[in-house]
Amino acid sequence: xxxxxxxxxxxSLDDGGVWVSSTGDTRLGRLNHxxxxxxxxxxxxxxxxxxxxxxxxxxxxxEGLDRVEQVDTAAVATTSGxxxxxxxxxxxxxxxxxxxxxxxxxxxxVPVAQLAAxxxxxxxxxxxxxxxSVIDVDVEGTTWVFDPTSATLTAVTAAxxxxxxxxxxxxLDAAEASQSAEESEAEEAGETGDGAESTESASSDEASEIxxxxxxxxxxxxxxxxxxxxDDAALSLTTVGTSAVVMVTREIRVDxxxxxxxxxxxxxxxxxxxxDVAAEAGLDVDASEV
Numbered sequence: 001x002x003x004x005x006x007x008x009x010x011x012s013l014d015d016g017g018v019w020v021s022s023t024g025d026t027r028l029g030r031l032n033h034x035x036x037x038x039x040x041x042x043x044x045x046x047x048x049x050x051x052x053x054x055x056x057x058x059x060x061x062x063e064g065l066d067r068v069e070q071v072d073t074a075a076v077a078t079t080s081g082x083x084x085x086x087x088x089x090x091x092x093x094x095x096x097x098x099x100x101x102x103x104x105x106x107x108x109x110v111p112v113a114q115l116a117a118x119x120x121x122x123x124x125x126x127x128x129x130x131x132x133s134v135i136d137v138d139v140e141g142t143t144w145v146f147d148p149t150s151a152t153l154t155a156v157t158a159a160x161x162x163x164x165x166x167x168x169x170x171x172l173d174a175a176e177a178s179q180s181a182e183e184s185e186a187e188e189a190g191e192t193g194d195g196a197e198s199t200e201s202a203s204s205d206e207a208s209e210i211x212x213x214x215x216x217x218x219x220x221x222x223x224x225x226x227x228x229x230x231d232d233a234a235l236s237l238t239t240v241g242t243s244a245v246v247m248v249t250r251e252i253r254v255d256x257x258x259x260x261x262x263x264x265x266x267x268x269x270x271x272x273x274x275x276d277v278a279a280e281a282g283l284d285v286d287a288s289e290v
Contacts (some may be wrong), residue, residue, distance in 0.1 A: 094141025
């Protein structure tokens with residue numbers, strides 16, 4: 001296994017080990033930085049894979065199979081996993097995994113230890129957003145989503161995601177129990193009706209203990225240059241600590257030439273242009289290389 005670089009720049013470590021990929025060899029390995037050696041290797045299922053890592057949480061995102069697999073770093077083997085949408089964006093942080101289905105706009109947020117929940121077809125998404133939305137997860141497990149159709153940034157904490165899942169599950173169970181009870185009553189089958197009533201009661205009790213979930217949102221329309229023309233811009237979202245910033249990149253005409261313009265837009269505070277920041281610092285920055 002050749003060490004060809006870290007698969008992602010967003011890596012947080014606590015044991016001195018960083019997992020790196022070699023798509024040519026269809027393998028990933030653990031680079032023990034203190035001794036500068038690869039001390040563990042694992043075969044990937046396809047050559048189209050990437051790695052997400054935070055501390056001991058290591059995930060293989062296999063675009064060839066549209067699947068995520070968790071790596072047991074002690075056993076050096078994959079454990080739990082789940083299918084992913086064919087066109088999706090993924091993010092990891094604070095023990096939380098988030099996936100955005102770019103085709104439907106569905107965002108699902110689950111604990112890393114519960115990846116299988118992503119395959120629950122009856123589960124409602126954590127939230128739905130518009131086309132070309134982007135996501136990231138910060139160090140505390142809060143999922144951030146920027147929706148360019150409304151120029152809105154939304155934050156979902158891990159606790160809020162769990163509450164939303166519980167509320168949605170309670171509503172679904174209650175609806176199914178009610179339907180089952182009606183069918184049982186029509187058939188005069190008391191046993192099935194009693195069981196349905198019990199399920200509805202348990203779901204209602206669980207959901208009744210949860211306060212309504214209000215997600216924090218920020219309207220960035222006033223901060224973004226020409227927010228109505230975001231369809232022509234490249235968008236990305238990144239987190240630093242517990243703060244999120246949206247990067248808007250587009251081409252503009254300067255002296256008869258097309259040059260990239262990069263704007264950094266935080267949730268709070270003033271948006272800035274990369275070239276302006278560089279100029280203030282006395283730096284000559286080529287925006288095309290940022």
